[in-house]
Amino acid sequence: MVSSSGVRERHDMSLPSDVVACLKWVSHPGEPHDERFAGISPADRSALEFALVQAAALGTTVTAVTVGPPAAEKVLREALACGATHAVHVPVHGAMHSAHVADAIAEAVPDARWVWCGDYSLDRGTGSVPAFLAARLGAQQALGIIAVHWQGDGLVATRRLDGGRRELLGVSPPAVVSVEGATAHLRRAGLSALRTAAHAEVRTVHPAATAHADDAVVRAYRPRARALAAPVGDTPLDRLRALTDSGAAVAARGDTVTLEPAAAAARIAAALHEWGYL
Amino acid sequence: MSASTTDVDVIVVGGGPAGACAALVAARAGLSVVLLERGPFPGSKNMYGGVVYPRILDQLIPEWWLEAPVQRWVTRRSTMLLTDTQALTVDFRSEAWGKPPHNGATAYRPDFDHWLAGHAEAAGAQIITSTTVTGLIRDAQGAVIGVRTDRPDGDLTARVVIACDGVNSFLAKEAGLYEHTDAKHFTLGVKETLALPKEVIDERFGVRGRDGVDIEIIGATGGVNGGGFIYTNLETIAVGVVLKITKLGAQQQRPEQIIAALKQHPAIAPLVQDGELKEYSAHLIPEAGLKMMPKMTTAGMLVAGDAAALCLAAGIWLEGVNFAMASGMYAGETAVEAIAGGDTTATGLADYQRRLSDTFVLKDHRKLRRAPELVLSDRVQHLYPTMVANVVERMFRVDNPNPKPGVRRILAQERKRAGVRRRDLLRDGWTGFRSFG
Ligand SMILES: Cc1cc2nc3c(=O)[nH]c(=O)nc-3n(C[C@H](O)[C@H](O)[C@H](O)COP(=O)(O)OP(=O)(O)OC[C@H]3O[C@@H](n4cnc5c(N)ncnc54)[C@H](O)[C@@H]3O)c2cc1C
Numbered sequence: 146m147v148s149s150s151g152v153r154e155r156h157d158m159s160l161p162s163d164v165v166a167c168l169k170w171v172s173h174p175g176e177p178h179d180e181r182f183a184g185i186s187p188a189d190r191s192a193l194e195f196a197l198v199q200a201a202a203l204g205t206t207v208t209a210v211t212v213g214p215p216a217a218e219k220v221l222r223e224a225l226a227c228g229a230t231h232a233v234h235v236p237v238h239g240a241m242h243s244a245h246v247a248d249a250i251a252e253a254v255p256d257a258r259w260v261w262c263g264d265y266s267l268d269r270g271t272g273s274v275p276a277f278l279a280a281r282l283g284a285q286q287a288l289g290i291i292a293v294h295w296q297g298d299g300l301v302a303t304r305r306l307d308g309g310r311r312e313l314l315g316v317s318p319p320a321v322v323s324v325e326g327a328t329a330h331l332r333r334a335g336l337s338a339l340r341t342a343a344h345a346e347v348r349t350v351h352p353a354a355t356a357h358a359d360d361a362v363v364r365a366y367r368p369r370a371r372a373l374a375a376p377v378g379d380t381p382l383d384r385l386r387a388l389t390d391s392g393a394a395v396a397a398r399g400d401t402v403t404l405e406p407a408a409a410a411a412r413i414a415a416a417l418h419e420w421g422y423l
Numbered sequence: 424m425s426a427s428t429t430d431v432d433v434i435v436v437g438g439g440p441a442g443a444c445a446a447l448v449a450a451r452a453g454l455s456v457v458l459l460e461r462g463p464f465p466g467s468k469n470m471y472g473g474v475v476y477p478r479i480l481d482q483l484i485p486e487w488w489l490e491a492p493v494q495r496w497v498t499r500r501s502t503m504l505l506t507d508t509q510a511l512t513v514d515f516r517s518e519a520w521g522k523p524p525h526n527g528a529t530a531y532r533p534d535f536d537h538w539l540a541g542h543a544e545a546a547g548a549q550i551i552t553s554t555t556v557t558g559l560i561r562d563a564q565g566a567v568i569g570v571r572t573d574r575p576d577g578d579l580t581a582r583v584v585i586a587c588d589g590v591n592s593f594l595a596k597e598a599g600l601y602e603h604t605d606a607k608h609f610t611l612g613v614k615e616t617l618a619l620p621k622e623v624i625d626e627r628f629g630v631r632g633r634d635g636v637d638i639e640i641i642g643a644t645g646g647v648n649g650g651g652f653i654y655t656n657l658e659t660i661a662v663g664v665v666l667k668i669t670k671l672g673a674q675q676q677r678p679e680q681i682i683a684a685l686k687q688h689p690a691i692a693p694l695v696q697d698g699e700l701k702e703y704s705a706h707l708i709p710e711a712g713l714k715m716m717p718k719m720t721t722a723g724m725l726v727a728g729d730a731a732a733l734c735l736a737a738g739i740w741l742e743g744v745n746f747a748m749a750s751g752m753y754a755g756e757t758a759v760e761a762i763a764g765g766d767t768t769a770t771g772l773a774d775y776q777r778r779l780s781d782t783f784v785l786k787d788h789r790k791l792r793r794a795p796e797l798v799l800s801d802r803v804q805h806l807y808p809t810m811v812a813n814v815v816e817r818m819f820r821v822d823n824p825n826p827k828p829g830v831r832r833i834l835a836q837e838r839k840r841a842g843v844r845r846r847d848l849l850r851d852g853w854t855g856f857r858s859f860g
Pocket of ligand 1: 730
């Protein structure tokens with residue numbers, strides 16, 4: 146539980162941090178109307194951890210930003226307790242279109258060099274805020290990242306592609322990076338940091354143009370479409386097998402070999418690599 | 424320790440009813456208070472049967488009934504005696520209990536505890552959740568001066584620590600306040616929460632609106648000494664059993680099987696039929712009252728609620744929340760006075776024991792000190808229900824052309840048939856009279 150004391154409203158939008166973590170307050174899917182179960186998604190927790198690690202390496206500070214209802218201030222205090230230095234709350238009531246969320250964040254942190262976001266939230270949003278945000282900030286985007294390697298002032302991000310393949314992106318600032326939930330484990334806040342964070346200042350920012358909640362169009366969750374090559378096969382059954390990767394298709398690309406253990410391991414690794422799993 | 428050398432005045436461990444009331448009282452007196460709770464919010468980890476008797480809250484939150492997150496007001500209390508095929512019910516209802524200032528209420532603990540802790544927070548206590556206290560910090564003389572938690576940088580010092588960490592309190596044990604603990608002093612409470620439409624609950628239990636029912640059950644716990652209960656919430660019912668741990672272990676029975684059997688009893692099945700299982704939960708109960716209570720104070724520390732084994736479990740009464748709230752309140756008051764007087768040694772905190780002794784908290788325990796053992800005894804559990812049910816069955820059975828037999832004769836015959844010795848019956852009757860009378 147976090148007290149809302151210490152909240153001060155400010156319209157001054159200058160922020161000292163280069164590194165920003167965007168945290169979305171989401172209700173628990175099983176208890177949508179109960180704030181006690183609400184919080185941030187695993188992906189946002191990863192984003193915050195990356196932001197903290199990067200800021201420490203760059204010798205700068207982290208600003209945590211959330212666009213959400215008054216209760217969302219709780220996640221900002223958690224972020225402060227974990228090591229963020231500044232917290233910005235853009236208050237809105239109700240759902241908001243991703244483009245407008247991005248507008249609000251961009252106005253709150255116009256000079257951000259690195260913006261870390263979760264890939265998607267527990268309430269199954271579209272995952273499009275980071276992309277809109279990158280556009281608003283004129284920044285590079287690296288979305289759906291599963292691993293990060295720091296490299297000088299930039300980083301190399303690994304992105305998941307279809308078919309188990311990976312893509313490596315060299316990213317330099319200004320950039321928006323969205324990460325998957327399992328990529329980092331958010332550190333546990335210290336006790337005295339938690340106690341201090343409860344009374345720390347949370348800036349409330351009301352950007353002029355966009356801080357209005359609008360009727361977001363909420364649709365049922367549909368996984369993204371994957372582009373697949375047309376199935377090859379003489380009969381409908383063969384084509385179905387090819388399409389679903391079952392039976393004939395798999396058999397076709399497997400072969401039986403007898404090898405020494407070391408050679409067998411190398412062969413398996415090579416096959417997995419070839420098929421895009423490694 | 425003086426205020427300037429500690430982080431806070433009072434640390435309360437545990438966000439159950441005892442902890443919330445302790446924190447509320449201390450914070451209202453202007454002390455700096457931190458309440459540490461291991462769950463994500465107060466009440467999130469807590470379970471019980473389902474009925475609170477919040478009269479003691481009149482002293483802390485006037486007209487609490489206007490805001491407390493209550494499911495139903497208990498206006499009907501029944502005690503059921505079950506054998507495998509029979510049921511004898513004593514049923515009482517009171518219109519008055521449905522109106523302010525009320526008596527008992529069914530409530531969900533995550534709601535009730537959260538609400539109560541909210542009052543402590545509003546009074547200025549800082550509630551830190553998802554934080555487990557892992558040990559005590561003591562000074563060179565052995566006085567408790569703080570706690571250690573599972574967080575980085577997790578030590579916190581205070582002038583008084585109030586341990587409200589519930590049954591089997593390892594803080595009280597670590598402080599050396601329990602001489603010994605014995606498995607036979609505990610029962611295991613298990614409960615199923617079953618969802619049913621409100622109209623169905625109203626119809627089956629004969630209530631309307633916010634009126635609710637509390638049924639205590641003796642018998643039908645599958646040969647394991649204990650008891651059962653059914654409580655009505657608005658759209659769920661709680662069905663559970665409380666089982667003597669030593670017997671449960673000896674009989675190698677699983678608690679969920681015992682609940683399943685209870686639900687199939689002919690007197691219970693129609694009440695629970697078609698209920699959709701929403702939750703299964705289990706928790707220990709400190710059942711032995713005075714026999715197991717620890718020392719309540721040591722230098723720098725007080726123990727309240729279940730941590731001090733203050734739950735009253737005496738057959739038709741299973742009251743722990745009100746005892747926890749009251750003891751938490753008295754612990755808070757004692758801490759406030761001791762800190763104001765600058766003496767938080769065991770002597771400075773000794774008034775806590777007096778407060779407990781002078782009020783219902785220990786008075787009820789003293790009066791009912793023989794009750795837990797009597798209620799859980801083999802005779803009350805296995806012999807008397809059969810004997811009493813058979814007596815009642817024969818009284819109401821029409822055996823024409825035979826004439827009605829006299830009650831005394833039936834009683835004598837059924838006593839013998841059940842294998843109850845007259846001497847034991849008299850002794851248990853006398854114990855029961857002295858406890859409950
Ligand atoms: C099956 C069952 C049925 C019951 N039915 C009833 C009933 O109908 N009516 C009634 O009045 N009573 C009932 N009781 C008893 C009642 O639940 C307890 O007496 C009451 O909850 C005691 O309150 P408490 O605050 O002392 O402890 P608890 O409610 O147990 O609270 C202890 C708190 O401390 C926290 N905690 C524990 N250890 C730590 C730690 N190391 N660090 C941080 N936090 C910690 C826990 O998470 C918890 O929030 C029942 C009990 C059971 C098990």
